[in-house]
Amino acid sequence: MAGHLDYATEHGLKLLREAKSEMGEAKIAEVISGPSAVADQHARKALDLYRSAMNWLEDTEHFEVAHQQMDKAGAYIKRTFGCYLALEKGEYSQRCPLALAHNRIGMSPTFLIDKVECSICGRDPDCCEHIRSRTYDGERCTHIISEATLISASLVSRPAQPDARLLGVPISFRELQAQFGPRFERGMRVRCDRCLTPCDGVSNPFRDGYQAAWEAAESQSRVDGRDEPEEHGSSWARLL
Ligand SMILES: [Zn+2]
């Protein structure tokens, strides 16, 4: 008999069902009209949902199920539609949900609270007569954070918000040139390497001791001046 599931697991399983149904839609659309934009959209949506399902099911018995289903969906998508690195203003980045999902890294944001409001009167709770958790005319008084500043975001293995993950990982032009040789030019399409190679499992950088390697790669992409568009400074890591 299945026991009581916690919210995260239940939510994760729901995402998994939604992902499966998006995959079904993608396959139907593909059978009817070939690898059309519509079919592709369903397939990408499915990958995003699978990624989210993995996030919510992390550390449960269902994680591996979600992972394997995602790999299967990814293989179909690669065969049918192809998968490429994102290319924006000459800068490459890995945005493939399948590739990103295999790196079990999350973000833990630190906020500075700038403004708090009383939910009853909207004033600063320090200056109003309402008491938190007390009920006034049927409405419970809470303190709402209405303004906050993001101070920092650190990389963690298990973010409090399961979907707080990297939106993309920059790949330096030099790195690509080293891989493809001098004939490689900025602007050429690059296939997603994760989708080309069979799965060798997810990596847990903070658990497997890869953190140093990750930090080195990250700082390398920073010093690689030409590859870092100024206006994007440190926007490579954003909350989903
Ligand atoms: Zn008040």
Ligand SMILES: [Zn+2]
């Ligand atoms: Zn891919």
Ligand SMILES: [Zn+2]
């Ligand atoms: Zn995999």
